[in-house]
Structures are given as structure tokens and as C-alpha cells.
Amino acid sequence: MTHTERKAASCENSMQIDRRRFLGTTGLAAFGVTLGISGSGADIPAAYAQGTAPAAAAPKGPQYLKFPGKNEKLILLGDKPLVAETPESLLDDDTTPIEKFFIRNNGQLPEETKTPDAWKITIDGEVNNKIEITIGELKSKYKAVTxxxxxxxxxxxxxxxxxxARGNQWSNGGVGCAEWTGVPLADVLKSAGLKPSAKYTAHYAADLHLSGDATKPTISRGVRIEKAMDPNTLIVxxxxxxxLPNIHGGPVRLIVPGWPGSASQKWLTRITIRDKEHDGPGMTEFSYRVPIKPMIPGDKGDPANFRILESMPARSVITSPANGAKFAAGTKELKLRGASWAGDLTVKQIDVSTDFGASWQRAKLEKPKNKYDWQRWTASVKLASDGYFEIWTRATDSKGAMQPHQAGFWNPQGYGGNAMHRIAVLVG
Incomplete structure (x- = not known):
């Protein structure tokens, strides 16, 4: 076999393995729930989907979150710190209800305050006037927006x-779209008076480090001063x-729209303005960074080849029907709904496919309520027969970048993976 033939065979084998993985975990396996098979969909042995003898042990099913006020279908990804994602089918609301909103913590959950309006925030560093202000004063001195x-x-x-990659193995559920009420961070920074040397913010919070060491910040990220002055960057x-619920950063947090949620510091206590890029926990090495030059998947990586992840990539998800849905024999048309977003940009086009990407159909894309809102979409697809179908969706952003078939530009901590969303349905 020539080198070219070996390479082609290797690529084909890789594609087959990837397809079996999809069928075994998110495709045929999901029909277990719909068809009333005991346990979660993932309890069906992957070998059934692969067409081989069912001798291997069944893969472990998802673990579900048990937390007061939260939907019982949220999937638990970790308990130290507490992390849970929202299945795509629970993202079908225009505004994500609090009970369906994902959870991402980095440290220990702080005790809930009984006097939220007395909570104090400090603005210091490269400013003319250090500010110490309570939530109550924020509400009375500045104009609130929602x-x-x-x-x-x-x-x-x-x-x-x-x-x-390292870290919590999110699918597409580390996202939500809520109505946030607060004041633009820019208004408060203007009151503090930024010095010409102001380049970057540094955020600090009240959550305790997992080690219990109160001298260690759990995570301390920041953003370029231009992003901090965006009128949509809010103290909420x-x-x-x-x-604002305690689990979501209450009584007060930052919302830095379009950028990784880690910049939207929960339980906010202080914002320090710096004269250089912030270097707190979560800002250095490979944390929230992506390669400048593409690296070999699985390689160790060189920190010098990495840049900070800022605007998030375009993504589209199907929110209805749910993965694993079963429809009556003779069903000829499916109504689809979904959501899409593109970081600092907007989504200009949504396409859906029912033939594994051989052809695509344009979906109807709705306008956002305001900048940084997600864009809902709908489509109706025809089915020629009964049987098994996969529905794929892809978003194209306002600069023409389209979602890829697979998560690309591998990096050690797995940021920026926006592979197309696929669901499986069974007709008849």
C-alpha cells in the first residue's frame, strides 16, 4: 500500500469511528428514552449501533443535577466545582428560565447574603478616583437597563x-440567554475617571478557592478596556x-457579552484597572486561550503560540425536536426550531440538512431583541420515507465564517469548538 493509500485509509477509518461514536452516544442510543427502554439513552450498548456483537458493557449514562430550583434534566458535569449543562431541547425558550440555566463555578459556592443592597464593589487601579459603591447606591445613582x-x-x-481536551466535556449546553438588569460598567468607570494608562480590567470575587485558601483568588480574569467600555458590558x-440568584453570581456579577463567560465574574467584589494585560488565575498559559498557528492535536503546545479567546465563534443548535424523538409512521414533514449566536458578531444565515450535509436548506432567521441576544430560527423539512434521519444545523456569521463539521483548531483545554449540531430522529 502506498503512502497516499495508507493516508486515505486512515482518514476513512477515522470518519467511521467518529460516526460510530455519534450513533452510539447521541443517535440511536437516545431512542432508549423515547421508546421507554429503562435507564438513560446512553445505557444502550454502543455495539448495537455499531452492528457488532453486544458483548461490551453498556457505557455509563449521564448524571443529572440535583439542586434547589433547577430543572432535573440538567446534566451534571462536575461537583467540585459545581458544573452542569442544559440539554439543547431545554433551550427552546426565547428567554432561558433560571431553572434551565447552566451552572459553571470555579470555586466554592459562597454563602448567600441577606443584605444584597449593602454588598460593596470597589473600583481602583488606573483611575483618578477610587470608588467604593454598594448595590443600593448603584441602583440609585445610575440608570438601570435590562x-x-x-x-x-x-x-x-x-x-x-x-x-x-482537558476540562468539563461540554456538548452545546454551556449557554443560556437571560434578561439581565443592571448598569453599564462604562458609566461607573467614567465616574472613576480612567487614566490614559488604563489598558485592561482585573476582576475579583467572593467565592472561596477549592483548596480553602482565602488568599488565593479562585479565578481572576479581565478584558481589554475597549470591551469594558462597551455599553452592553454590565454590572447586574x-x-x-x-x-440575581446566588448560584448565578448573586447578589451582583459582570456580564461581558459575546466573550467567554469566565470574564463575567460572579459574586463581584472588585474591579482593578491595570496598565497592562491582566495576569490573574485563568489568564495565563493555556487558560481561555487558543492557538495562533494551528497545533498538532494532542501535542503539548507552546504558550507563546496562544492568544486570549475573546469573541466566541458562531453556533447553532436545534432546540425542537429533541434528539432521539420518534414520530408516527407516514410523517412527511418536520417542524424545526433552534437558536444561534456569534459572539461579538451576528448570525446572517442558518442552514439545515437531512441528508448528512449532501444538500442544505435555508432556515428562517429571526431578528434579535437587542445586540448580543441570540437569534431564533425555524425551518420545515420534508421526509421522503419512514426511517432513521439525522438533522444537522450550521450557522454563518456576519463575516462569512461558517460552523465546521468537526471541532477544529485543537488546543489543550478545548476552547472554540463549535462543530455543527446534529440530532437523530426516527419516523415509524
Whole structure:
């Protein structure tokens, strides 16, 4: 066999393995739930989907979150720290309800305050006037705004990388779109008076490090001063018309729209303005960074070849029907709904496919309520017969970048993975 033939065979084998993995974990296996098979869909042995003897042990099914006020279908990805994602089918609301909103913590959950309006935030560093202000004073001194904004974990989509990257293996559920109420950070920074040397923010919070060491910040990220001055970057105390829940950073947090959610510091206590790029925990080495030059998947990586992940990539998800849905024999048409977003950009086009990407059909794309809101979409697809179908969706952003078939530009901690979303349905 020539080198070219070996390479082609290797590529074909890789594609077959990837396809079996999809069928075994998110495709045929999901029909277990719909058809009433005991346990989760993932309890069906992958070998059934692969067409081989069912001798291997069944893969472990998803673990579900048990937390007061949260939907019982949220999938638990980790308990130290607490991390849970939202199945795509639970993202079907225009505004994500609090009970369906994903959870991403880095440290220990702080105790809930009984006097939220007395909570104090400090603005210091490269400013003319250091500010110490309570939430109550923020409410009385500044004009509040409410905006519907997508909040997305920087590692959303990480589970699609091969070989696996470090960290929580998110599918597409590290995202939600809530109505946030607060004041523009820019208004407060203007009151503090930024010095010409102001280049970057540094965010600090009240959550305790997992080690229990109170001298260690759990995570301390920041953003370029230009992003901090974006009128949509907010200090918020409200979520969906309610006081910001403790689990989501209450009584006060930052919302930095379009960028990794780690920049939207929860339980905010201080913002220090720096004269250089911030270097706190979560800002250096490979943390929230992506390669400048593409690296070999699985390689160790050189930190000098990495840049900070800022605007998140375009993504589209199918929110209805759910993966694994079963329809009556003779069904000839399926109504689809979904959501899409593209970081600092907008989504200009959504396409769907029912033939594994051989052909594509344009979906109807709705306008966002405001900048950084996600864009809902709908489509109706025809089915020629009964049987098994996969439905794929892809987004194209306002600069023409399209979602890839696979998570590309591998990096050690799996950021920026925005592979197309695929669901499986069975007719008849």
C-alpha cells in the first residue's frame, strides 16, 4: 500500500469511528428514552449501533443535577466545582428560565447574603478616583437597563474535540440567554475617571478557592478596556426580573457579552484597572486561550503560540425536536426550531440538512431583541420515507465564517469548538 493509500485509509477509518461514536452516544442510543427502554439513552450498548456483537458493557449514562430550583434534566458535569449543562431541547425558550440555566463555578459556592443592597464593589487601579459603591447606591445613582444577552462558557463544545481536551466535556449546553438588569460598567468607570494608562480590567470575587485558601483568588480574569467600555458590558443584580440568584453570581456579577463567560465574574467584589494585560488565575498559559498557528492535536503546545479567546465563534443548535424523538409512521414533514449566536458578531444565515450535509436548506432567521441576544430560527423539512434521519444545523456569521463539521483548531483545554449540531430522529 502506498503512502497516499495508507493516508486515505486512515482518514476513512477515522470518519467511521467518529460516526460510530455519534450513533452510539447521541443517535440511536437516545431512542432508549423515547421508546421507554429503562435507564438513560446512553445505557444502550454502543455495539448495537455499531452492528457488532453486544458483548461490551453498556457505557455509563449521564448524571443529572440535583439542586434547589433547577430543572432535573440538567446534566451534571462536575461537583467540585459545581458544573452542569442544559440539554439543547431545554433551550427552546426565547428567554432561558433560571431553572434551565447552566451552572459553571470555579470555586466554592459562597454563602448567600441577606443584605444584597449593602454588598460593596470597589473600583481602583488606573483611575483618578477610587470608588467604593454598594448595590443600593448603584441602583440609585445610575440608570438601570435590562437586556437579553447570551452567556456562554468558553469551553462550550469541548466534548467534540478529538483527542479529548482537558476540562468539563461540554456538548452545546454551556449557554443560556437571560434578561439581565443592571448598569453599564462604562458609566461607573467614567465616574472613576480612567487614566490614559488604563489598558485592561482585573476582576475579583467572593467565592472561596477549592483548596480553602482565602488568599488565593479562585479565578481572576479581565478584558481589554475597549470591551469594558462597551455599553452592553454590565454590572447586574437582576436576572429574568428577579434578584440575581446566588448560584448565578448573586447578589451582583459582570456580564461581558459575546466573550467567554469566565470574564463575567460572579459574586463581584472588585474591579482593578491595570496598565497592562491582566495576569490573574485563568489568564495565563493555556487558560481561555487558543492557538495562533494551528497545533498538532494532542501535542503539548507552546504558550507563546496562544492568544486570549475573546469573541466566541458562531453556533447553532436545534432546540425542537429533541434528539432521539420518534414520530408516527407516514410523517412527511418536520417542524424545526433552534437558536444561534456569534459572539461579538451576528448570525446572517442558518442552514439545515437531512441528508448528512449532501444538500442544505435555508432556515428562517429571526431578528434579535437587542445586540448580543441570540437569534431564533425555524425551518420545515420534508421526509421522503419512514426511517432513521439525522438533522444537522450550521450557522454563518456576519463575516462569512461558517460552523465546521468537526471541532477544529485543537488546543489543550478545548476552547472554540463549535462543530455543527446534529440530532437523530426516527419516523415509524
Amino acid at each position: 437586556r437579553r444577552i447570551v452567556l456562554e462558557c468558553g469551553g462550550n463544545g469541548r466534548g467534540a474535540f478529538s483527542p479529548p 443584580w437582576g436576572m429574568n426580573g428577579q434578584p
